[in-house]
Amino acid sequence: MKHANRTMLLMGIPAILLLLAGILLLWGGGAMLDSAEAMARQATDTGGQTPGDVEGYAMLAGLAGAGMGGLAGLAAQLFGMLLILYGGGVLLFSGIARLILDPGRNRLPAYRVLMGIACVIALLPVPELLKTFGRALWEGTIQPLPLAAAAAVCVIVFFSGRNTYTDRIFS
DSSP, X not given: OHHHHHHHHHHHHHHHHHHHHHHHHHHHHHHHHHHHHHHHHHHHOOXXXXXXXXXXXXXXXXXXXXXXXXXXXXXXXXXXXXXXXXXXXXXXXXXXXXXXXXXXXXXXXXXXXXHHHHHHHHHTTHHHHHHHHHHHHHTTOOXXXXXXXXXXXXXXHXXXXXXXXXXGGGO
C-alpha cells in the first residue's frame, strides 16, 4: 500500500496546486471584471453636464480601457476554470481510486481503471505544450517552460503508471 499512497501524493499534490491556481485565477478575474465595471461607470459619469468633444473622446478612451480590462478578466476566469477542471479531474479520479483500493478485496482492476483515467487526464496538455515549444523553436526563440512542464507531467504519469500497473502496488 506504500506505493499506492506515493502514487496518490504524486498525482494529488500537483493537482491540488493547479486547482488552487485555478481558484485564484477565477477570483482574480472576477476582481478584474469588477474594476472594469467601475472604470466604465467612471468613464460615463458626466456629473449631469453635457460632455463636449474632448470629454466625449476621453469617455470613449475610458470605455475602451474598461472593455480591454473586462476581456482580460474574462480570459483569466476562463483559464482559471480550465485549471479547475484539469486539476479537479486528476484529483477526483486519483482520490476515488485510492479510496477504493483495499488489499483484502478484489478492487485492483477498478483502481487501475480509475488511475488510468487520471493519467489520461494528466496527459491532456502535453501535446499542446510540445507544440508550443516546437513553434517557438521554429520562430527562433527558446522557451524551456513548456518543454519542462510536459516533461514533468510525463515523469509523474510514468511513475504513477509504474506504481499502478505493476506488482509493486501492494508492497
